[in-house]
Amino acid sequence: MQFQTFSSPHTRRPNSVDKVMLQVILALLPGVLAMTWYFGPGVLVNIVIATLSAVAFEALVLKLRKRPVMPTLYDLSAVVTAILFAIAVPPLLPWWLTVIGMAFAIIMVKQLYGGMGYNPFNPAMAAYVLLLISWPIPMTSWLPPVVLSANPLDFMQIVSAIFTGSPPTGLEWDAITMATPLDEMRTNLDQGHMISEIFQSPLWGDFGGQGWEWVGNWFLMGGLWLIYKRTITWHIPLAFFAGLTGLAMITFLFDPESYPFALFHVFSGGAILGAFFIATDPVTACTTRKGQLIYGVAIGMLVYIIRTWGGYPDAVAFAVLLLNMAAPTIDYYTRPQVFGHGDNHG
C-alpha cells in the first residue's frame, strides 16, 4: 500500500490566525457598544466605512502582488486594523479621511512591507498619526458624551455629517463638537488652572471624562477576556500600566495640583485600548517575555511623557509607533536562556 507523507509533527492544535483575530474582534465589541451608547452611532458608521475600504485595499494590493486573495482576506487581520482605527478616530470624521487612513494603513504600512506578519509598524496607529498631523482639526473634534451634549445628534444627522463633511443644518461645528477630556485637561493646565478647579466641570466622572471612563472599562473587560482566552498574555498590558501609572504617581505626589492622579491617565484617552489591543499586536510588538515587559513599560512611560510635556494630548499612537521601531532590538537583547546553556550543570 502507498501512503501520503507529511513532515512531523502530525497533530495540530485546532487554532488558526482567523480564530485569533475573531477573538480580538469579539473582545472589542463591548467597548464599541459602550462608545455607541455614549457618543452616538458615528463610531459604527466609521467601522463600516473603514472595514469595507480596508478589505477592498487589501484585495486590490494582493491582486497587484499576484498573491492568493481569499485566504488573506479570511484571516480577518484587515478587519481588526479597520476596527481599531475607527474606534480611535472621532465619530464624525469625514468618510474620505477614513478611506485615506485605511489606504495608508493597508497599502503603505502593511502590504508594501510584505503583508501580514511583515509590517514593522502597527497599521492602524500609523494611519491615525498620518491623519492627526495632516488634518489636525477634524481629527481632534470629538463629540461630547450624549448625556452632556446640548445638541444631541440623531443617526441621520451623524451619517450626513460623515458623508458631507459639513455640520448638520443650522448647527456650527463648535456647537456640537468638543475636545477630549485629555485635551481639556492639558489646555486648562497650560492656562494655569489648578487640578481641583478643573475637576469642578461636569465633564468629569470618577477617574476620567464622563462616558470615556466607562468606554475604557468595557475595553478593559474585553482585554481581560483575551488574557483569559490566552489570545494575549498579561505581560504587555500590565507593563504598560506600570510604566504609565508609575510616572504619573511620582509627579502626582510631587505636585497634585499640576499633575492629575494616576488612574486619571489609565481611564482617559486610548490608554486601556492601547494596552490590551494595540500594544499587544503580535506582529509589531516584542516576542520575548522580558522584551515584552520592557516594551510595555516603555510605551506606558512614553504615553505619560507625551501627554504631559509633548505636543499632542493623544499619545498612545506615537508611543506605540516609537516602540515598534525598537522592538527588534529589544528582542535581540532579551533572548531567553536556552536549555543547557546556563550553569545549571549540577
Add this chain to the structure above:
Amino acid sequence: MYVESSKGKIRRLWDFHGGLHLPDNKRQSLQTDLTSATMPARLILPLRQHIGESAIPLVKPGDRVLKGEKIADNTAPVCAPIHAPTSGIIKGIEAHPIPHPSGLNGPAIVLEVDGKDEWADLPAPINDFQNVDKSLLLQRVRESGIVGLGGATFPAAIKLNPGKAIKTLIINGAECEPFITCDDRLMQGAPDRILNGARILQHILGAEECLIGIEDNKPDAISTLRSHLTDDDSIEVVRIPTLYPSGGEKQLIRILTGQEVPSEGLPAQLGVICHNVATAAAIADAVLEGRPLISRLVTLTGEGIANPCNMEVPLGITAADLIEQTGGYTGKSSQLIMGGPMMGFNLSTDQVPITKGSNCLLAPSEEEVPTTGSALACIRCGRCAEVCPVNLLPQQMYWFSRAKELEKVQDYNLFDCIECGCCSHVCPSHIPLVHYFRFAKTESWAKEKELQAADHAKKRHDFRIARLERLDAERKARLRKKKENLGKKKPVKPAAKGEDAKKAAIEAAMKRAAAKKAAQQSPPKNTDNLTPAQQKQLDAVDKHRAETTADQE
C-alpha cells in the same frame, strides 16, 4: 513540586520550560493483551538499524542461519551487530524500502524463514553478574546487538562505558508520545525483566541510585514496577507529571535531577546515564539468558487499523505483514506513521520492515490527526516560544531559516532544537516550523562539508605551488652548478711517458672488448634506440611519477 516515590521517599521534581498537554489516545491500543506475531515467510533486516556505521553482512546468499546467530557486524566503534530473528536461508542482500523519513531504499539482508525456529548456540547466561568482570558484561551487551529501544537506536554498550563516575541511572518509562503504549505494556507485563536490567545497568555503571521515571497517566505500570521492587534495591519508581516531551532524555534528566544537560554535551557530564525501559529489559535478556536482540514490542494503533494492539514482533517483519496479522486496515486513514504523531515519520509504503527502533505503527484517521491546509504568514504571536521545551525562539529561527541566514539561525541555537514538534503543533498559521529547522540543519551541515572540502582543496593547492617552487629552485641550482663547472678549467693531464701510454692504450682496448662482449650477451632493452616521440612520452611518465610520489610525501 514534590512527589512520593517508591519506598515512601519524598522526591523533588523540577519542571522544564513549555511543553504540551496532549490528548494521549493511549486507550485504543491497551484494550487487548499483548500477543506475539506469527513468523512471516521472509524477514527483511536492514544493515543500519542503529545510529553510527552500517553493519557489514557476515553471511552470503544461500547460507543457512540459525535463530540468534550473528549475521552482520562492523568493527567501527559506533555500531551494533544484527542477529537472525529465526532460522532460515539467506535469500539475498539487496536494496529494500527501509524505515527512514527519506523514503529511500537501503541495503538489507533478506532471510527466508524455514519455519523450524531452530536456535543457534547462545552464549552462556551470566546469573551472578555482580561477580563477573564488567568488561565481560559490556562485551555481552555489545555482542547482543542492543541499541536504545526508545527510538534513538544508539548502541547501548557505548553508553555503559562513559569514562566518568556515574551517580544516577535513569530508566525512561515516560512514554510521552500520544498513541504509543508498548513501554506501558512492557512495564505491566515484564516488570522483572526491566528491574533486572536496571540492576545490571546499575552494577555496570556503579551508580548509587536508579530512578525509573514514568508519566502519571500510567498508574498500572507504576504500581506493577513498585510491587516488584525488593528491599535491597536502590531503585525508585518516580511518578512524573504527564507533559509532552517529558520522555526526551534531556527533559527527563531535568525533571528528575533538576540539572540541564549542557548544550552539545552528554548526560554523563552530570553523572547521569539514561536508558529506556525496553533497553533495560533487552539487557537483562542478553545477560541472564544470552538472548540477543531479535524481537521487540510494537504498538499498532489509530482508527486506520482494524484491531489496535501491542505485539511482540520479530525484527524484520514488514509493516504490511504485521498489520495483516492483526486484521488489516479499515480504510479510515490515508497515512501510516512510524512512531508517534509528534515525532514519528510517514511511511510511503507499508513494505518497510520493523527494525530495532520501531516502536509504533500509527494509521490515524482525519479526526485523530487532522491534515492541515497551507501555511499562512507568521504573525509573531510567540506561542511557539511559549511551548518550546528548550526555550528557543522558533519564530525568529523560522524567519532566519526562511531567509537561509544560517549563521543567524545557529546564533539562535538551532542545534539545540530537539524537533519535538511542540511549536508546529500550536502555530496558528500552521507553519511547519520543525520542517524549516530540519532544513536549516541540513543546509548548515552541507555548508560545513563544503567549507571542509574547500579547505582541503586549498591545502592541496598550496602544497602543489610549494612543490613546483621547490622543483624550480632545484633546477635552477643544478643549472648554476653546471655553469660553475663549465666555467672551471679542466686540469691538464701531464704528458704520459712512453710506457705508461702503452699500458693505458692496452687497458683501454681491453675495456672496449669487454664492453662489446657484455653488450652482445645482454638482450637489447625495449628502452634502447627509442624514437624522439617515444622518449618524450617516457619522460612525461617519469615526470608524473616523480610528481605523484612528491605529492604523497
